[in-house]
Amino acid sequence: MKFGLFGGATAARVGPDVDSAQGYNEFIEYNIEAEALGYHSTFMVEHHFTGFGQVSASLNFLTWLGAKTTTLRLGTAVLVLPWHNPVLIAEQTATLDLLTNGRLDFGVGKGYRYNEFDGFCIPMEEADARFEESIAVIKKAWTSMDRFSHEGKYWRYKDIVVEPGVMQRPHPPIWMGAGSESSIRRVAELGANLLLDQFTPIEAIGEKFAFFRNEVEKRGRVFDADTVAVARAFYVANNSAEKEAAHERRLKAQRRLTTISQTPTGDNKASILSFSDTRQASEESALYGLPDEICAKISRLEQLGVRYLLLTGGGIRENLRRFAKDVMPVFAGRAPATSTKNVSPAV
């Protein structure tokens, strides 16, 4: 079982007397320690115009973090393609991949927050088409050694070669969040890796995992369990009061995000919004509790085939350390427990 991190720093813009670098600096130190503790990766969000300072320039932030670390993989989760010129993204990601000696995990999405579409004056209805055009351009830009042109609905380029080249060949891993069967099928079609969200209950994670494996194998490819990462909130508590407080913090944060994301007419049906702000979702999905409770939940995920968790814990340093000390060793180097269908990449 591999353990990575998922989240982001904040740098609120609250006034001239406040050091807005503090949140960024603390998050960097948190990740440097995570690498030393044995965490495999860090996946960062990209968000805009929140008013509470979520990371906006995630590729720049990850470049800095890459320079301060040596093995930690650096992921976006997710970079929202509709906001960006895809050729500039291809250049920026290739630069990051090259400078970090191939540590980029390129997580991409279509966006789900109304306030961001509204802020950029991009209609939410264009999200799918913009995403599809962008990812095609980016893959072409990364992989084409020859000059090419592109005439799309949103972007046009003439006789270009995109430099620098990427370090990871043929290109860095692409990760996509998906929840519905049709979305998961599309991830398999694109040959991308799958991100499963932090709110889906464990049994449902097992179903989605199996569905994706089947979609990959149906296409004649060997399935690798490392190509699925499951996000989970984590908090190693000393007692039930601490656990309870962690649930309350989480629900409060989720309600704030739901408010930002909703459309004026309340018709935003993004799967991430449908289940994320209930106490039930928090209880069932979160790795909150004493180490034994947490290990029991991870063992259930392991039995369902899961081999890669992305942990989100709000940057609490003590939590990071306790998980590394009390939970990670239980799963270190452990052979797959009951999974029979997991096929190693070498077969």
Added chain:
Amino acid sequence: MKFGLFGGATAARVGPDVDSAQGYNEFIEYNIEAEALGYHSTFMVEHHFTGFGQVSASLNFLTWLGAKTTTLRLGTAVLVLPWHNPVLIAEQTATLDLLTNGRLDFGVGKGYRYNEFDGFCIPMEEADARFEESIAVIKKAWTSMDRFSHEGKYWRYKDIVVEPGVMQRPHPPIWMGAGSESSIRRVAELGANLLLDQFTPIEAIGEKFAFFRNEVEKRGRVFDADTVAVARAFYVANNSAEKEAAHERRLKAQRRLTTISQTPTGDNKASILSFSDTRQASEESALYGLPDEICAKISRLEQLGVRYLLLTGGGIRENLRRFAKDVMPVFAGRAPATSTKNVSPAV
């Protein structure tokens, strides 16, 4: 006299067996050593689709370099605004400024290379209007603590607050290249700093410097000589054969750039192209030769009021060291020689 660097790395995309990271890594080591040797800053180009691997994602590259250094100021020279979404640039530059504790020098331009406009499918005639709209949005995004909207010709935003905030208040220094009187006047109008190019002969540099100082003072501001940086090619030679070879290398490189930049009809009138590929320009402007020759040229610039040089030397490590050893000490902490009109910022 302050000495900074101007240039960029290359990472050619020549094939699967070539380590394209090598050029990037060498340039990073070059700049780390430059900081240790006392150089003040490094200004990096941004270019696209050259086929010989000039840096494209300069803000990402500078972020990495910022993480590897502690005092070196990090400049773009220039970031070409017409290629970019200005709000994304405001976010990326603020992130860099915050992470580096305020070391960003934001050099901007309109672009002059035909192959880039053509590659991005942006008409060259739109360069001025795109530049003006972008710089206004970026300044607003950096400085506005309140949400704002923007309805421009090229960009629209609704009710946004741009995060994170910048470290340098009210915003990082803006640098603009200019050559003609009208362009220099516009730099003074915008309250920006002035970049003078590497090809203009020394006496003409003095005229442009004096013109800018006058334009600044006419507007009731105190002129600070540190707000003008003069680019110069540099090469500390052991003998005349080495000097001659350096001139030849420089002319060859310039001709390659002129070819890329020219329009199909040959009507690109950018000032940087008009004089840059002649031997005469190279002789008159470049700081090539024995240390005494170079010091004599710098003294002439100093007498004309210049206090800040940006040196471009193709990344030759030995050249960087010899200049620091044989030339920089001559000008270290030296009081202004004959300039009478130079006004210190404290006056």
